[in-house]
Amino acid sequence: MFKPELLAPAGCLSRLKTACLYGANALYLGGQRYGLRARADNFTEHELKEGVRFAHEHNVRIYVVLNAFLHDDDMDRLDEFCEFLESIGVDAVIASDLGVIRTIRRNCNLEVHLSTQASCLNRYGAQLWKRLGVSRIIVGRELSIEEAGRIKQESGVGVEMFLHGAMCMSYSGHCTISNFTAGRDANRGGCIQSCRFPYKQTRLETAGGMGVAEDNTLDNLGEEAHFMSSKDLFGSALLNEFFRYNIDSLKIEGRMKSALYLAVTCRTYRKLIDEIASGSLTERSVRDADEELLRTLNRGSCEGSLKGPAGRESVYEPFVKDDSKPDMRHILGTVLETTRDRILLQLKAPLELGNTLEFLPFRGESISWMVDSMRSIDDVELQSARQDSVISLPKTSELVDVAQFNVVRKSDTTHDDVL
Numbered sequence: 001m002f003k004p005e006l007l008a009p010a011g012c013l014s015r016l017k018t019a020c021l022y023g024a025n026a027l028y029l030g031g032q033r034y035g036l037r038a039r040a041d042n043f044t045e046h047e048l049k050e051g052v053r054f055a056h057e058h059n060v061r062i063y064v065v066l067n068a069f070l071h072d073d074d075m076d077r078l079d080e081f082c083e084f085l086e087s088i089g090v091d092a093v094i095a096s097d098l099g100v101i102r103t104i105r106r107n108c109n110l111e112v113h114l115s116t117q118a119s120c121l122n123r124y125g126a127q128l129w130k131r132l133g134v135s136r137i138i139v140g141r142e143l144s145i146e147e148a149g150r151i152k153q154e155s156g157v158g159v160e161m162f163l164h165g166a167m168c169m170s171y172s173g174h175c176t177i178s179n180f181t182a183g184r185d186a187n188r189g190g191c192i193q194s195c196r197f198p199y200k201q202t203r204l205e206t207a208g209g210m211g212v213a214e215d216n217t218l219d220n221l222g223e224e225a226h227f228m229s230s231k232d233l234f235g236s237a238l239l240n241e242f243f244r245y246n247i248d249s250l251k252i253e254g255r256m257k258s259a260l261y262l263a264v265t266c267r268t269y270r271k272l273i274d275e276i277a278s279g280s281l282t283e284r285s286v287r288d289a290d291e292e293l294l295r296t297l298n299r300g301s302c303e304g305s306l307k308g309p310a311g312r313e314s315v316y317e318p319f320v321k322d323d324s325k326p327d328m329r330h331i332l333g334t335v336l337e338t339t340r341d342r343i344l345l346q347l348k349a350p351l352e353l354g355n356t357l358e359f360l361p362f363r364g365e366s367i368s369w370m371v372d373s374m375r376s377i378d379d380v381e382l383q384s385a386r387q388d389s390v391i392s393l394p395k396t397s398e399l400v401d402v403a404q405f406n407v408v409r410k411s412d413t414t415h416d417d418v419l
Contacts, residue, residue: 005026018407027060028065030064063091078103113136121139136159141305145247161306163233165233167232199224226317232298267360334406343394
């Protein structure tokens with residue numbers, strides 16, 4: 001049966017390994033230049049080599065982003081970088097600019113995927129990009145699944161869609177707010193997410209006394225609101241539609257998100273996709289998946305334009321209380337190493353005896369365990385441990401399946417994950 005690729009983000013080498021092990025089929029990541037996430041850790045050339053090696057050992061593909069809109073001065077040594085990417089076995093590059101694509105095609109044989117930034121929204125555009133050497137279109141988020149499916153069918157080019165994560169309110173991400181508020185070009189990797197701030201709407205009067213708007217767009221006039229910020233995309237309930245229209249790749253947003261976010265989203269969507277492919281998906285599975293996904297930090301959930309054009313219901317409203325939302329879970333740490341009788345844990349938050357931890361295996365149910373003993377790496381018994389320290393836990397019978405790179409979380413902490 002057809003099964004779409006699960007494509008996950010990797011902001012650094014450690015998160016690349018996390019996403020590989022938690023079920024991603026492919027990863028997208030950036031080098032030190034040419035991408036749209038300049039504030040992410042990104043990868044040095046040495047890390048790119050190591051990342052490709054690790055991913056390929058786990059049958060995971062690597063796509064490198066070259067999707068910034070580059071000025072002439074930005075193009076320096078792009079040809080050499082493309083040759084390097086080909087030499088280390090990168091599976092594809094993601095680009096949006098015609099000049100970048102021309103450089104890629106002239107200097108290497110790398111497969112080219114068209115970035116959503118290029119705003120390909122119809123079959124005619126897809127057919128043109130295909131003639132220019134593009135093998136996959138990452139369609140604009142303004143499209144529904146049905147529309148994307150028609151583009152694939154009528155153009156013969158592969159189609160990728162966003163499945164989950166934060167969304168930009170501007171058209172296909174073409175935003176310049178950061179250019180004016182911070183002097184950083186969002187379309188060349190400098191976005192500071194100005195849209196996430198609260199703003200006040202003010203009615204401007206013209207010489208004729210007419211206001212700028214007379215409809216309900218100014219309901220919150222004079223009050224702070226996040227009217228330029230979208231809720232997060234949650235496509236879990238629509239996975240059958242992605243299968244129905246043979247969408248090749250389902251993309252999780254978040255190269256700047258945490259290891260916990262990657263572990264939860266990858267393992268949750270991996271389970272759902274596999275269950276659909278095997279014919280075993282149930283309504284309970286979808287409900288459990290949504291509850292699990294909502295335990296990570298988010299701005300509320302919506303389906304964006306996956307079924308039809310996004311409306312006002314997709315706007316983020318942080319002050320609206322939602323009693324149905326499950327309790328949040330925060331990252332506690334990552335397993336560095338396991339032995340026959342001990343587990344070494346790198347802490348991302350403080351820990352005390354009596355705390356209850358939740359280990360997330362790569363597959364299967366999570367493992368709940370109360371801390372009744374912990375030691376320092378110098379084998380000193382501890383009552384508490386600080387953030388960023390490394391501790392040793394006993395490998396009890398409940399924890400026998402815990403493995404290196406497993407993510408651990410807990411609910412009884414105020415530590416903030418990366419949103």
